[in-house]
Amino acid sequence: MNSTPPGRVIKTVFPRSLVRLGWRYVVSHAWQSFLMVLGIALGVAVMVSIDLANASASRAFSLSAEAVTGKATHQIVSVSGKMDETVYTNLRLSGKVELAAPVVTALVSSEVLGGAPLQLLGIDPFADSPFRGYLGSGNELDTESLTPFLTRTGAVLLSAELAARSGLVPGNSFTLDFEGRTREVFLAGTLSAADALTRRSLNGLVLADIATAQDLTEKTGQLDRIDLILPEDDPGAATALQADLPAGVRLEAVEARQGSIEQMTAAFQLNLTALSMLALVVGLFLIYNTMTFSVVRRRGLFGTLRSLGVTRSEVFTLVISEALLVGVVGSLLGVGLGILLGRNTVNMVSQTINDLYFTTTVRAVGLPFSSLVKGGVIGVLATLATAVPPAVEAALVEPRAAQLRSGLEKKTRLITGLMGLAGLILAGSGVLLFQIPAKNNIPGLAGTVMVVIGFAMLSAVAMRGLLTAVTPLTGRLFGSLGRMAPRNLVNTLSRTAVAVAALMVAVAVTIGVTLMIDSFRFTVNVWLEQTLQSDVYISAPSFTANTSTISIDPRVVDQVAAWPGLARADRLRSTAIESPDGPVNLSATTNPDVGKERLFKAGSRAPDEIMQALREGSVLLSEPLANRLNLSVGDSISLYTPEGERNFPVAAIFYDYASSQGSLLIWMEQYRQIWGDTAVTSIGLRLPPGSDPDQVVRDLQSGLQTDQQLIIRPNKSLRQDVMEVFDRTFAITAALRILATIVAFIGVLSTLLLLQLEKQREIGVLKALGLTGKQLWQLVMLETGLMGLTAGILAVPTGVALSLILIYVINLRSFGWTLQFDMRLGAFAMGLLIAVSAALLAGVVPAWRLSRMEAAEAIRYE
Amino acid sequence: MSNVGKLWKITGTATVLVLLAVGGWLFFRANKPVQQTGTSIQFAPTTAAEGQFARAEGLREFSFPLDHGPHPDFQTEWWYYTGNLQTVEGRRFGYELTFFRRALTPQPESADDGSDWRTSQVYLAHFALSDIETQDFHYQEKISRGAAGLAGSKGAPVYEVWLEDWSVREVGADRYALSANTEGYGLELELMDVKGSILQGNHGYSQKGVEAGNASYYTSQTRLESSGKLRIGEDTLNVSGLSWMDHEFSTSALSVGQVGWNWFAIQLDDGSELMLFTLQREDGSLDSFNAGTIIEKDGTTRTLGSADFKINVRETWRSPYSGAEYPAGWEITIPNEGIRLNINPLMPDQELNTFITYWEGAVEIQGDRSGVPVSGFGYVELTGYAESMQGKF
Numbered sequence A: 001m002n003s004t005p006p007g008r009v010i011k012t013v014f015p016r017s018l019v020r021l022g023w024r025y026v027v028s029h030a031w032q033s034f035l036m037v038l039g040i041a042l043g044v045a046v047m048v049s050i051d052l053a054n055a056s057a058s059r060a061f062s063l064s065a066e067a068v069t070g071k072a073t074h075q076i077v078s079v080s081g082k083m084d085e086t087v088y089t090n091l092r093l094s095g096k097v098e099l100a101a102p103v104v105t106a107l108v109s110s111e112v113l114g115g116a117p118l119q120l121l122g123i124d125p126f127a128d129s130p131f132r133g134y135l136g137s138g139n140e141l142d143t144e145s146l147t148p149f150l151t152r153t154g155a156v157l158l159s160a161e162l163a164a165r166s167g168l169v170p171g172n173s174f175t176l177d178f179e180g181r182t183r184e185v186f187l188a189g190t191l192s193a194a195d196a197l198t199r200r201s202l203n204g205l206v207l208a209d210i211a212t213a214q215d216l217t218e219k220t221g222q223l224d225r226i227d228l229i230l231p232e233d234d235p236g237a238a239t240a241l242q243a244d245l246p247a248g249v250r251l252e253a254v255e256a257r258q259g260s261i262e263q264m265t266a267a268f269q270l271n272l273t274a275l276s277m278l279a280l281v282v283g284l285f286l287i288y289n290t291m292t293f294s295v296v297r298r299r300g301l302f303g304t305l306r307s308l309g310v311t312r313s314e315v316f317t318l319v320i321s322e323a324l325l326v327g328v329v330g331s332l333l334g335v336g337l338g339i340l341l342g343r344n345t346v347n348m349v350s351q352t353i354n355d356l357y358f359t360t361t362v363r364a365v366g367l368p369f370s371s372l373v374k375g376g377v378i379g380v381l382a383t384l385a386t387a388v389p390p391a392v393e394a395a396l397v398e399p400r401a402a403q404l405r406s407g408l409e410k411k412t413r414l415i416t417g418l419m420g421l422a423g424l425i426l427a428g429s430g431v432l433l434f435q436i437p438a439k440n441n442i443p444g445l446a447g448t449v450m451v452v453i454g455f456a457m458l459s460a461v462a463m464r465g466l467l468t469a470v471t472p473l474t475g476r477l478f479g480s481l482g483r484m485a486p487r488n489l490v491n492t493l494s495r496t497a498v499a500v501a502a503l504m505v506a507v508a509v510t511i512g513v514t515l516m517i518d519s520f521r522f523t524v525n526v527w528l529e530q531t532l533q534s535d536v537y538i539s540a541p542s543f544t545a546n547t548s549t550i551s552i553d554p555r556v557v558d559q560v561a562a563w564p565g566l567a568r569a570d571r572l573r574s575t576a577i578e579s580p581d582g583p584v585n586l587s588a589t590t591n592p593d594v595g596k597e598r599l600f601k602a603g604s605r606a607p608d609e610i611m612q613a614l615r616e617g618s619v620l621l622s623e624p625l626a627n628r629l630n631l632s633v634g635d636s637i638s639l640y641t642p643e644g645e646r647n648f649p650v651a652a653i654f655y656d657y658a659s660s661q662g663s664l665l666i667w668m669e670q671y672r673q674i675w676g677d678t679a680v681t682s683i684g685l686r687l688p689p690g691s692d693p694d695q696v697v698r699d700l701q702s703g704l705q706t707d708q709q710l711i712i713r714p715n716k717s718l719r720q721d722v723m724e725v726f727d728r729t730f731a732i733t734a735a736l737r738i739l740a741t742i743v744a745f746i747g748v749l750s751t752l753l754l755l756q757l758e759k760q761r762e763i764g765v766l767k768a769l770g771l772t773g774k775q776l777w778q779l780v781m782l783e784t785g786l787m788g789l790t791a792g793i794l795a796v797p798t799g800v801a802l803s804l805i806l807i808y809v810i811n812l813r814s815f816g817w818t819l820q821f822d823m824r825l826g827a828f829a830m831g832l833l834i835a836v837s838a839a840l841l842a843g844v845v846p847a848w849r850l851s852r853m854e855a856a857e858a859i860r861y862e
Numbered sequence B: 001m002s003n004v005g006k007l008w009k010i011t012g013t014a015t016v017l018v019l020l021a022v023g024g025w026l027f028f029r030a031n032k033p034v035q036q037t038g039t040s041i042q043f044a045p046t047t048a049a050e051g052q053f054a055r056a057e058g059l060r061e062f063s064f065p066l067d068h069g070p071h072p073d074f075q076t077e078w079w080y081y082t083g084n085l086q087t088v089e090g091r092r093f094g095y096e097l098t099f100f101r102r103a104l105t106p107q108p109e110s111a112d113d114g115s116d117w118r119t120s121q122v123y124l125a126h127f128a129l130s131d132i133e134t135q136d137f138h139y140q141e142k143i144s145r146g147a148a149g150l151a152g153s154k155g156a157p158v159y160e161v162w163l164e165d166w167s168v169r170e171v172g173a174d175r176y177a178l179s180a181n182t183e184g185y186g187l188e189l190e191l192m193d194v195k196g197s198i199l200q201g202n203h204g205y206s207q208k209g210v211e212a213g214n215a216s217y218y219t220s221q222t223r224l225e226s227s228g229k230l231r232i233g234e235d236t237l238n239v240s241g242l243s244w245m246d247h248e249f250s251t252s253a254l255s256v257g258q259v260g261w262n263w264f265a266i267q268l269d270d271g272s273e274l275m276l277f278t279l280q281r282e283d284g285s286l287d288s289f290n291a292g293t294i295i296e297k298d299g300t301t302r303t304l305g306s307a308d309f310k311i312n313v314r315e316t317w318r319s320p321y322s323g324a325e326y327p328a329g330w331e332i333t334i335p336n337e338g339i340r341l342n343i344n345p346l347m348p349d350q351e352l353n354t355f356i357t358y359w360e361g362a363v364e365i366q367g368d369r370s371g372v373p374v375s376g377f378g379y380v381e382l383t384g385y386a387e388s389m390q391g392k393f
Helices: A006-013 A016-028 A030-069 A086-094 A143-151 A160-165 A196-202 A210-216 A235-244 A254-297 A299-307 A312-356 A369-395 A405-433 A442-491 A493-531 A554-561 A607-615 A623-629 A668-675 A693-703 A715-729 A731-758 A760-768 A773-815 A825-852 A855-860 B002-030
Strands: A074-078 A100-108 A118-123 A155-159 A173-178 A181-193 A205-209 A225-228 A249-253 A536-539 A568-577 A584-589 A619-622 A636-641 A644-654 A663-667 A682-686 A711-714 B039-043 B076-086 B092-103 B121-131 B136-145 B151-154 B160-163 B166-172 B175-182 B185-193 B205-207 B215-232 B235-250 B258-268 B273-281 B291-295 B301-304 B310-313 B316-318 B325-327 B330-334 B339-345 B351-353 B357-369 B372-382
Touching: A030 A118, A030 A196, A030 A254, A030 A312, A030 A369, A030 A731, A074 A254, A086 A100, A086 A225, A100 A173, A100 A210, A118 A210, A143 A155, A143 A181, A143 A205, A155 A160, A160 A181, A160 A196, A181 A196, A181 A205, A181 A210, A205 A210, A235 A249, A249 A254, A254 A299, A254 A312, A254 A369, A254 A442, A254 A493, A254 A731, A254 A773, A299 A312, A312 A369, A312 A715, A312 A731, A405 A442, A405 A493, A442 A493, A442 A773, A493 A715, A493 A731, A493 A773, A493 A825, A536 A693, A536 A715, A554 A568, A554 A682, A568 A668, A584 A636, A584 A668, A607 A619, A607 A644, A607 A663, A619 A623, A623 A644, A644 A663, A663 A668, A693 A711, A711 A715, A715 A731, A731 A773, A731 A825, A760 A773, A773 A825, B076 B185, B076 B215, B076 B357, B076 B372, B092 B160, B092 B166, B092 B215, B092 B357, B121 B151, B121 B160, B121 B185, B121 B215, B121 B357, B136 B160, B136 B351, B175 B215, B185 B235, B215 B258, B215 B273, B235 B258, B235 B372, B258 B339, B258 B357, B339 B372
Parallel strands: A118 A205, A155 A181, A584 A663, A619 A644
Antiparallel strands: A074 A225, A074 A249, A100 A118, A100 A225, A155 A205, A173 A181, A181 B039, A536 A682, A536 A711, A568 A584, A568 A682, A619 A663, A636 A644, B076 B092, B076 B235, B092 B121, B121 B136, B151 B160, B160 B166, B166 B175, B175 B185, B185 B215, B205 B215, B215 B235, B258 B273, B258 B372, B273 B291, B291 B301, B310 B330, B316 B325, B330 B339, B339 B357, B351 B357, B357 B372
């Protein structure tokens, strides 16, 4: 016995006849397998496409950042954004640092270069080579060739690719747009990179000598930052250097700085990933359902196999192998489909990130290979995991004739009760998870999934109750068929419940996300109503959809102040300033009514008191900022000022949806006194009653003397623009919602097909007993319709619960926004419509097939 | 049967591929290559700016300290400080601190209210230390634009030349502070000029080639009594000795065929100094514009022409870095002056592999003058051995 030949071992582990058995099943139920493959493929595709989008966005960010930071380990930045260039000179003359490079940088664009934002990077070629090396390093620095670059005004370098694409050759002149002004420059040369990654970074760069960059951006005498490479093994070096720096400038580690920027998008990306996972979960429901079905169907066969000596593990392997086949084929298909879908999602996600967080100058980043691998592997593993319960069930079949279905269904009755209980416990635990405070939102999202699955587990119990309750009604409407249909469903609850649960989850996601977006939109509308009180707004063009931080030409500010026919002109200065918690968005205002024109959080003081405190140096925090820094009214926020760190009391917390990083509001006089910055980034004009804002806009557009291109728009169009950005932001969420629904639709379609076809024999008997074709149609449609209706009805509470979680847990945690719940019946109507129409559509094919089948043939089948 | 086998093969292959892909991904993630910036640049064609610079075309009046300062009309200018120092215990060091100025164009394009960084002046500096005891040669190079206070030179109100934290500043009548620090070594010296400024060549006009303008204006301070602190490794030592300063400016000193030069700065213990230079020709032949100056103890000078002196190379040294073969021992005879000197490097390896590759080293001198034994120390500069200086100076 011990001397088993090797061939025999393999056969024992997996007899060829069994392989053939599995294969034959897969082939003979090709359409069934096809639907399973499609379900898993769509789930994987959605996940891959979102992961591609997230990975691309992250890579675009890091490439954009790397192109400008190079190998810097630390940066010296100014707390007010403006740094005197003597900080650098003094640092150099002190001899305390060897590797330091001054940087002047700005976002520019150019029609000739395609109009996309580009990073103007002003560097000192003599100091820069250890950092970026774009101009060759050390002894290779060719100062002769650099002569025009160094000595001529407007000399810039572009990547060879960008120059060629734009039809520019060295020596050509073109214009750059900077903060609404046009600058004349010329191409002093082109840069080529050996490796693809550097080439991509270069394509987003306009490289200039620091003198040129200062001239182009009107930053004479100023630097944006100083890049440093400090020894890694000497942490004391940074501390010592910081001590030597003048007040108002700070030394920061690059990693921490970039980390904090990247972190801003983390919540957004995590939520997208979670949403994309839902599509996969729905797909898995389908796999589970189909696999269970196929096992149940073959119980007799497995019983026979077992009595013929096939072991439990062989049966298990057989079922798992089928799942593996479906998983691998589906996942490979899904990865391919994900790449196609990714073309759209990548654009949508980067658009949103560019709108809300930061401007990336690197666009094409290539296909992140890791996303594809991740998607494929998760697809296969998830399919296998889902197939385990049915495979176990198959393995447990006793080696005798098949157990009777009725016995199974009897068991199901008990199980539904237990499942319902488990569902309640799961949902309850999910809610408990929300109480866990965490840095990221993973417990929150896990809790959400638990609540949704908990509700799904409850659906069997709910379905039984609902169908029992509805029987008298359908009986009255459709006679005996009307009583038969719900009873049939209840009797086959072991499979119908899974199908209904899958459809219910998909519809609930649709309802929940729709309610969330509706509530968000509603909240933003109310907020805009309250906050945008001026009649006309003036600002300079900016690359972000957020509050513009671009200064308006001071001459414009003066002219507007003296403009006839205005009731008031409120000036606003928005900028980012340094704080111990990283950069904080600050807005300084002259609006005397700001205390009345914000929605304050409960617990804030009266408007007059808030105004009084604001004028005396307190600040108002937006809700996301207060949440992020865990501050309440009465606390203080610490900011770096040119005189060092300073605490500002928080007078109130206001609702704000402009950014998820949040912002703080300070009185303009206080700001100017402390930071010495007189720039204005936005002007809000109030008109006397009866004025025509559009006329004022036209007058300003033609009458203001400036070389700066300005955006002057009436309240109405600013509001429209904001809502447009809002809708753009949610485009990806809406798209995901649709994709999840499609996956569910396919799931329901296949489940119902299976169910109906399985009942062929029963139908045949009914036909033999005189059931007409029309009656058959009625029966099938009634059954599927009832399932759809059940799913739709169950989806309503689940959807509402989901939207409440999304609004009060996920959004608040991820972005710090409190939204007002706004329930619209439209969402429910749409949910029901999707559920019932999917179900009815799924009934068409089986009804058609069964009605055409002869009774005898139907009975004979199998 | 075959169908079944095929299917499993496909499934198996697909699984293996997925696993390989995961493995590959993990591998590449772990071995992410260090970012390489192999960038190359193609520049717009430039026109040679040399023609627009001033040229050394005849005698000019020198006025000090103003003329210690820069002459930006000329393309090239340098300030050379070299010296031999020793501690009270007799530990010897040689040092070189050199500032080069190079104008890219005669005038940069610039608006009045434009950037302070706009300039056409580029400064390059070399700081070298020869530790004779350990035979270690240290050198560092710095480069910067001559703007924004980072590097520059001035003749008034006081003379100074600096590149970042390396500098020489006039601190009083004939007194200068020299300061240079870098990783591992540094120097803080006070220099006292005991002889005043010496005009080399023909009243400071030093002809280097037959074409008009292939010349430089050349002045020196040949005896700077030096004392101060020298930092080497962990040690800071009190040192004293003699330094030599050369200040030269030109637009195109070298003629066609000239690839470099040999330059000797010799400080003898009888209170006199000797400066000699010979021009290296591509074909190795002797150049007729070789010249020199004898500076007597009282500061009087006599100019030497190429026929007045003879230099025999007695030894050579091949650099392991550049592969160039340099002379490493000379016999100098000036028959009319009764001078015969043997010159030997204090150590062979004093080559700088910097923006330009050259040998600049401390030497010791033994010999006799009019039958009286003399000795001393000095510095020798050898260029054109590793690469031609043509177009660089």
